[in-house]
Amino acid sequence: MRKRLPRQPLPYLMLAPSVIVLFSLIIYPMGFALVNSFYFWNLQTSPYPVQFIGLSNYQMVFQITPFMDSLRNTLILSIGGTFIEFWFGMGIALLLNSQLRGMTIARTILIMPTTVAPIVVGFLFRYMFYEGSGLFSWLLTGLGFAVPERGLLGSSHTALASIAVADIWEWTPFFAIVLYAGLLSVPEEIVDAARVDGASRVQMFWRIILPLIKPTAVIIIMIRFMQLFNMFDLVFVLTRGGPGTASRTLSYNLYYEGLVNYNIGLAAAMTWLIVVIVTIIINVYILIAFKDWEW
């Protein structure tokens, strides 16, 4: 138990610098975006906001940018990606948990993808996805799958899925390694007791192991879901959101409007829409993941 005088100034003095720095680093962009979301302002034509246009930017986000398509793509990517990565990772973790020889080496190999910069992962897969000669496309063709004529990244049916494959490659090991650590911390007595009571492997997994590692699972699912929701680097290298808008995510849509078209007012309005969406998701998550957290 820690019993300290709650009113002494020291802890607050120690916290203040980080709070002040972070607050100013965030309040400025947010304020900037809020003010400019009401102005027409294209950076290519003017270094300063041009004209107050009320809520038009917010309207235009939906009218002239594929905001809803981007939102849909982002949700497909984050929900599908998190789901696949979690269960794939869980499978690998269970294999590692067999406690055979060589699992340390397997774990070391698995860590490698998570160390690679996402932009580099993009290049790794762009090369593998290359029409015809790319290793991945070539293997798919060899296995009898029809690879689209314009390549996996050039077809609107496969572009988003291809981005997901690259992300699954990089981040499934994250789930595998963390869940493996979780499995190792499950007390052996509990597992033994269940076995004596005649529980099958499947029952053991669903009734005993999964509930025990649930707190860990919830937190990593939350972290990964948000990282997927913010997906930018892979889209930037692999498809630039294309073909058309087939693989455009919210982050890429914002980047495109703000830093390709330099439509700052419109991008500012979109920033706030995204901030509202993200804030809602994060708060719901936090309520679930940190409900019984001990601070």
Place this chain on the structure above:
Amino acid sequence: MRTPIQQKLLVYLALLPVLLFFIGPILWFLALALRPPETAFTVPPQFIFTPTLKAFEYTFLEPGNNRNQLLNSVIVSSGATLLSLPFSVSAAYALSRFQLRAKRFLMLWYISLLMAPPIVFLIPYFVVMARLGWVGTHASMIIVLQTITIPFSIWLLKSFFDEVPDELEEAALVDGANRLQALLRITLPLALPGIIVTSMFAFVFSWNNTVFPLVLSNQRTATLPLGTLSYFATTGVTWNYIAATAIVTMIPPMIIFLLLGRYIVRGLTFGAVKG
């Protein structure tokens, strides 16, 4: 009932393709960096070739356009890590050692910053840095990276401070030391491994960040991950150079993660899972 030997064999048989899937793309890109350019896009892919270091020579020695980017990456990543330390060490210590009413709120605020989309901050930063004339400086990237390094380091460091027993400090306080002395002489040295681990993670996250340098750097200050893009933008995509640059970009984070060993789980989960 399967015999144990069969069972073992099954585990290995299942793991082998999995491991191949996860290491394959890295090895294939290493091969791309080492292969003669004319073998890069053949059908079927060529697995056997005479390796050459020409791509590495071109990118890092002569003319070596990427050498400078390597230096920029070191400057920006170390700068971002070092700048965040005083802020995060003090905040993490306060959050670990004191019962504060705002503790829950602050911790959740820090972690929600980590989960916010970085691109959201980027456009305003770009406009203000442009007005200040700071676009293209290392400082602009180091400052903006604090939105990641500070909250991350606070979370991870708190988990390490939590593990340093309080009693030692209390004993020092009884012996007449003040809080600051107790922190500097007792807890800080004991938490030093944790501080080093945290710095290593902060370094890797800064190193691998591309979004901020993409917008805030210029040709002179571009970081190494952006170096891959420079060959991509030119016509007749020179994939061997991309691969060579990418391989060098990968090496520092890989070495650091190998050194981090059992701390990886904790770092990747911001200290939330001890591992």
